[in-house]
Amino acid sequence: MDTVTPSALPAARHRHLATAVPGPRSQELHRRRAAAVTSAVASLLPVYVAEGGEGTLTDVDGNRFIDLGSGIAVTGVGNPAPAVARGVAAQAAAFTHTCFMITPYEGYVEVCEELAALTPGTHEKRSALVNSGAEAVENAVKVARRATGRQGVVVVEHAFHGRTYLTMTMTAKNMPYRDGFGPFVAEVHRVPASYPFRDGLPGPDAARRATALIESEIGARNVACVVVEPIQGEGGFVVPAPGFLPALAQWCTANGVVFVADEVQTGFCRTGAWFASEHEDVVPDIVVTAKGMAGGMPLGGITGRAELMDAVHPSGLGGTYGGNPVSCAAALGAIATMRERDLAAAARRIEAAVVPRLRALAERVPAIGDVRGRGAMLAAEFVRPGTAGPDAVPDPAFAKAVASACHAEGVVVLTCGTHGNVVRLLPPLVIADDVLDEGLGVLEAAITDTAITDTARSHP
Numbered sequence: 001m002d003t004v005t006p007s008a009l010p011a012a013r014h015r016h017l018a019t020a021v022p023g024p025r026s027q028e029l030h031r032r033r034a035a036a037v038t039s040a041v042a043s044l045l046p047v048y049v050a051e052g053g054e055g056t057l058t059d060v061d062g063n064r065f066i067d068l069g070s071g072i073a074v075t076g077v078g079n080p081a082p083a084v085a086r087g088v089a090a091q092a093a094a095f096t097h098t099c100f101m102i103t104p105y106e107g108y109v110e111v112c113e114e115l116a117a118l119t120p121g122t123h124e125k126r127s128a129l130v131n132s133g134a135e136a137v138e139n140a141v142k143v144a145r146r147a148t149g150r151q152g153v154v155v156v157e158h159a160f161h162g163r164t165y166l167t168m169t170m171t172a173k174n175m176p177y178r179d180g181f182g183p184f185v186a187e188v189h190r191v192p193a194s195y196p197f198r199d200g201l202p203g204p205d206a207a208r209r210a211t212a213l214i215e216s217e218i219g220a221r222n223v224a225c226v227v228v229e230p231i232q233g234e235g236g237f238v239v240p241a242p243g244f245l246p247a248l249a250q251w252c253t254a255n256g257v258v259f260v261a262d263e264v265q266t267g268f269c270r271t272g273a274w275f276a277s278e279h280e281d282v283v284p285d286i287v288v289t290a291k292g293m294a295g296g297m298p299l300g301g302i303t304g305r306a307e308l309m310d311a312v313h314p315s316g317l318g319g320t321y322g323g324n325p326v327s328c329a330a331a332l333g334a335i336a337t338m339r340e341r342d343l344a345a346a347a348r349r350i351e352a353a354v355v356p357r358l359r360a361l362a363e364r365v366p367a368i369g370d371v372r373g374r375g376a377m378l379a380a381e382f383v384r385p386g387t388a389g390p391d392a393v394p395d396p397a398f399a400k401a402v403a404s405a406c407h408a409e410g411v412v413v414l415t416c417g418t419h420g421n422v423v424r425l426l427p428p429l430v431i432a433d434d435v436l437d438e439g440l441g442v443l444e445a446a447i448t449d450t451a452i453t454d455t456a457r458s459h460p
């Protein structure tokens with residue numbers, strides 16, 4: 001047998017390409033999948049995963065990818081995190097389900113205690129647990145309508161809130177989320193958001209633009225809630241201009257409207273704080289959580305002012321699996337990991353490592369129109385060179401070429417944006433510095449190479 005010196009082996013947490021991407025075993029699985037799984041559920045990078053890590057994913061062909069996506073902002077604590085795996089195993093061995101509405105258990109209560117302690121504001125809070133982000137958003141709307149006796153739901157441009165009928169209606173983008181799925185749910189109204197790169201508006205002005213429209217076209221007294229992502233996720237990692245969220249929240253308070261922060265993607269340390277609302281000292285009436293909360297197990301939460309949450313009649317909220325004990329055990333392990341390893345600080349360190357490099361690259365690559373984000377929720381928006389402001393022309397082909405080049409080189413990055421022209425980074429918060437550095441190097445090369453090819457194409 002050949003002897004291999006240890007230094008010749010790729011370190012287990014670094015990138016390693018054993019085959020072309022996707023490799024033969026992934027391709028074989030993909031053929032099986034095509035015959036069994038509907039094509040309506042798509043996969044960005046069809047490599048079939050065998051194992052996770054603290055920032056890596058290893059596929060069935062032995063390719064090890066640097067994971068800068070965390071399964072869309074879910075596995076921030078690692079994949080799996082030891083505390084999550086331990087919690088899940090112990091709970092699965094004890095009991096897997098009872099239905100909290102039949103015979104309750106401590107884990108559900110503990111998760112709700114954590115939510116009360118961690119979400120912004122020191123007021124009395126109550127929570128309900130569900131299975132997903134979309135279901136949590138649905139329930140926030142139910143609470144707001146029941147508590148206010150009003151029906152209107154206000155959302156903003158570029159919003160993403162889920163794929164169920166109500167949340168799909170609340171979601172802005174037609175393709176792929178809404179196209180052909182109508183009719184949509186009544187009483188959902190969309191107003192402009194704050195998009196500094198495109199509208200250049202100061203936050204308070206952007207908020208006034210939105211609230212003026214609510215007042216003139218809907219009527220404040222018809223509005224149950226305003227639902228907004230403190231940093232927009234699928235819509236393009238748009239950080240609103242400072243002052244937008246506080247002004248919107250204040251308007252809600254002044255008008256008896258429930259202010260709901262959809263922190264499904266931004267929550268649980270992702271943006272460098274437990275919740276993104278904290279960056280502007282906004283205290284939402286209801287905070288919606290999911291994703292990062294439970295380290296990969298399905299769990300969503302609605303946490304709100306006690307008087308709102310308890311305004312719903314008993315049994316008005318619930319579901320068979322909501323707050324499943326195994327998911328709750330996972331959440332307690334994930335939250336303990338965030339606390340012990342101070343993952344909010346880790347997210348801020350990731351921002352400090354990534355942003356200067358992308359900004360430096362933007363100096364040389366005119367297709368990078370904007371670099372933005374907070375903590376470990378960061379993105380570059382690609383536009384046709386020389387276009388800017390409201391007239392900036394989105395370049396989704398550029399973003400797609402960058403993502404594909406990263407995938408071929410063993411780095412998982414995702415795209416987003418209403419026009420699909422944004423490459424986003426959602427690294428696990430526990431990613432090691434040198435692994436992140438290697439991933440970023442691949443991303444930088446992908447952007448530079450795409451720019452060269454692009455220039456050659458537009459100036460042959």
Ligand code: PLZ
Pocket residue numbers: 072132133134135137160161162163229233234262263264265266290291
């Ligand atoms: N609210 C802010 O980001 C989910 C969805 C990807 P679920 N985002 C990723 C896709 O193509 O479906 C999300 C979100 C915000 C709600 C949701 C919905 O959360 O757990 O996917 O239902």
